[in-house]
Amino acid sequence: MTRSVVTIPAGLAISLMLLVGCGESGPAEKAPGGDQEVASLADLVGPPAASVGARRITMILPSESDPRHEIWEEAARRESARLGVVFSSRIPAEGERVADLLLRSIREGGSALIVVSDEGGGLGSASAEARVRGVAVVTLLEPSTIEGDPVPAVVRGELGTAAGELVAAAVEDASKLGKPASGPALVAFIPDFPEANQRAGVLFEAAREAGIELIGDEPFAAPTDEPARTEAIRGLRASHPGLSMVLAGDDASLISALSVRNEGTDADRFVIAGFVINSNQLEFVKSDFVSAVAFADEQVLGIYAVRTVLDLDAGEEVPDRIVTPLPVLRATGPPAPIPSLLDPEVELPPGLRGGAVKPRPPG
The missing domain is CATH 3.40.50.2300 (Response regulator)
Structure with missing residues (x-):
């Protein structure tokens, strides 16, 4: 299944969810670039599909320290700068969950959000409001659903x-x-x-x-x-x-x-x-x-998250699972x-x- 963001009036969106139900997730789609010769990160991720205009991306991270989060954030920041996109990151306030901050960011006018989940749960309901408001949301690693319907997730190769x-x-x-x-x-x-x-x-x-x-x-x-x-x-x-x-x-x-x-x-x-x-x-x-x-370069996750959320924000269709390259290089x-x-x-x-x-x- 592929997905794009379309703004739907709240009442109609709820009615459609009740009447139509939820589709099943299609098979994972491999990100481009996995079969090419890899000598560096640039070889691994390749160029973006197209240039983008000035937009804003916010990455929401758990408050718990994790070196991977820093790598993903820095990679996303660099990719955003390269594409001319304003980038910022946020962590929950004391006692707040990632899902709470996601909901707050949506209501404060965020339009393209990358989310790294925590153990607090609740991403599904916050993502549902994002979809109603036409806000692009992409998760990193941990898939989330809206009433069983997947939110696009950037995941590792197998x-x-x-x-x-x-x-x-x-x-x-x-x-x-x-x-x-x-x-x-x-x-x-x-x-x-x-x-x-x-x-x-x-x-x-x-x-x-x-x-x-x-x-x-x-x-x-x-x-x-x-x-x-x-x-x-x-x-x-x-x-x-x-x-x-x-x-x-x-x-x-x-x-x-x-x-x-x-x-x-x-x-x-x-x-x-x-x-x-x-x-x-x-x-x-x-x-x-x-x-x-x-x-298994960690930076690839941040780069693909930026590209995916920008595509989604532009109304383009994206897979439910965006699988990052995990190439195996063999000695000669x-x-x-x-x-x-x-x-x-x-x-x-x-x-x-x-x-x-x-x-x-x-x-």
């Missing part, structure tokens, strides 16, 4: 599909290294890394479904501290000398695995694949240091040994120097 591709790449490259394609494999993530546990979980299930022997009964929750994390992965490799692959749920775990692999001989090498949110890590794939990565060859980290003459991917590797903050 993690399970990407995880399956990552596991397949790791299995193929393990065989090229002479390692058993059946494992053992370590799935690692950092609990403090936003949504890394979800990504590690789907990797774990994909590996299990592929018949791979896994270390532990669940993904390994690696320490947040970089030296401790690297030491933990080093210890797991020592206790599992036949380690074939490491599957990472986040950038930091992937980079720590690279550091550990670089310490061993060719016989100790294992393959690495995983999810990353920082485009710097794409260099590891281009250099064949990593078998494959799924590029088998895993390559990383050149010496101690040689200052060796050109390395960004962030890789001195034996300890740390991802730069997104953006």
